[in-house]
Amino acid sequence: MxxxxxxxxxxxxxxxxxxxxxxxxxxxxxxxxxxxxxxxxxxxxxxxxxxxxxxKLDYVTVIGGANIDINGFPNKKLKLKDSNPGKLKISPGGVGRNIAENLSRLNINTKLLTAIGNDIYGKKIIEHSKNIGIDISDSLILSDFSTSTYLAILDEKGDMAVGLSDMEICEKIDINYIKSKKNIIEKSKAVILDTNLPQKTIEYITKNINNTFIVDTVSTAKTVKILNILNYVHSIKPNIYEAEILSGIKIENKKDAEKAVRNIINKGVKRVFLTMGKDGILCADKNKTIYIKTPKIKVINATGAGDAFTAGIVLGYLNNYSLEKTAKISIAASAITLESEGANSEQLSKENIENKLKEMKL
CATH class of the missing domain: 1.10.10.10 (Winged helix-like DNA-binding domain superfamily/Winged helix DNA-binding domain)
Structure with a gap:
């Protein structure tokens, strides 16, 4: 659109x-x-x-965090414990919100259930959502909480050197709120959850609402929240460290990675997409495990690439794509985002994903 x-x-x-x-x-x-x-x-x-x-019939629902990202880019090699000349970029962010934006850019009708403050940052998120077509009308807008903020300092390679998040407001996405939106969630074609949600909320949604759940693990600290509900999860995208937590297997090589992925599948997850950075992607379902080598990508900002990958997984599910095709379009979506300064790329589209697949020879 x-x-x-x-x-x-x-x-x-x-x-x-x-x-x-x-x-x-x-x-x-x-x-x-x-x-x-x-x-x-x-x-x-x-x-x-x-x-x-x-x-209004066909839509997906994303339930998760929305915040304002403040990203710092050093002009030269980053020096810790020192003031670094560079530039700052402020933009809407948050894993759930990022995924919702990516889905909207892929022409997927998207509802976002999140919590924001009734402040200048919250108003910025509302306005931005309206401009790109995210339906945020059922989200919580709270006067007694500040919109969550995420600060990331990147190194000279575009990788995150350190991050700090203030996401207390996400605790207000509680079971009572979810109960009030249950009808909306149940009518979705798919539900995407991020682990910024309280653990009790995640468990309530997956155990009491009949739908397809695609989960973004967010971080190692938050991955533990889903250990008890893996049998309700359709698709998941962990990195190596998150996969170690989910599987209980230490990953030191490709063979270990394969064991970890099979273990997660055995716990009930339908599809696993293990992202291993420059070492590629290991994806699996109950029938097979596929390794995909990823070509070298020029990284401008690594923030948000995983969220674009998750959007690709959703696109693959909605279109009934094979495991391999879903992985490849997710890699392409992630690559487009890696080449952008922001956590979301304005260049993300179905057409550009196809172009990127050809460019990357996937």
């Missing part, structure tokens, strides 16, 4: 009886252009024919 189509769709959502002349006037474009955009929205399934009936 183009930015202009998103603007038109938002106006139609606000007023389903708005005319094409009124749309043209509000957007300061020709009426004929409005007609073309509406025709495209109908073709893409966002509007169901005449009368501007919005298609």
């Amino acid at each position: 183009t930015n202009r189509e998103k603007e038109i769709l938002e106006l139609i959502k606000e007023n389903p009886f708005i005319t094409q002349d009124e749309l043209a006037k509000q957007l300061n474009i020709a009426r004929s252009s409005v007609a073309v955009h509406i025709a495209n929205l109908i073709k893409k399934g966002y509007i169901l024919g005449r009368g501007y009936i919005i298609n």
Whole structure:
């Protein structure tokens, strides 16, 4: 969906009886252009024919963290315990929110259930979500909590040297809130969870709501939250350290990695995508294990690459792609994001994923 189509769709959502002349006037474009955009929205399934009936049937729900990212980029080699000349970039972030943005850029209708403060950062997230087509209308907006913030200092290679997060507000995404949104979650085509959620909330969702769950482990410290619900998980994307926690197997080589992945599958997970950095991807389901070598990628910012990978997994599930194809499009989505300064890339699209696959010869 183009930015202009998103603007038109938002106006139609606000007023389903708005005319094409009124749309043209509000957007300061020709009426004929409005007609073309509406025709495209109908073709893409966002509007169901005449009368501007919005298609609300097919969507995924992301439940997780949303915050403001503050990323620091040093001009030269990073010196710890010293002031480094460089530049700072402030943008919406958070694992759940990042995944939701990536899904929206892939033309997947996406609802985000998160918690933000009624402050300047929270308003920035709301505005940004509206601009890129994320439905955030059912999220919590709290006056007595600040929007969570994530600070990352990157090294000269674009890898994170140190990060600090203030995500206390995520504790408010509790069971009572989830119960109030249960109908929305159950009607989703898939549910994506990140482990910034309280453990009790994760366990309640997976055990009491009938759906397909795709989980982002976020970090080693938070991976432990899902040890008791692996049999409810369809797909998961751990790194080596997170896979060690999930499997109980120390990973020192490829053979160990294969054992760990099979162990996680045996615990009930349908698909595992073990990311091993420059050493590639090991993916598995109950029938097979596949190793995919990843080509060298120029890294500008490693933050958010995993979230793009998770969005690729969701895209693969929704389109019933094979294990291998799902892994490859996820790698391509991740590569596009690695080449961006932000945690999300404006270049992420289905078309650019296909182009990246050809470029990477995957």
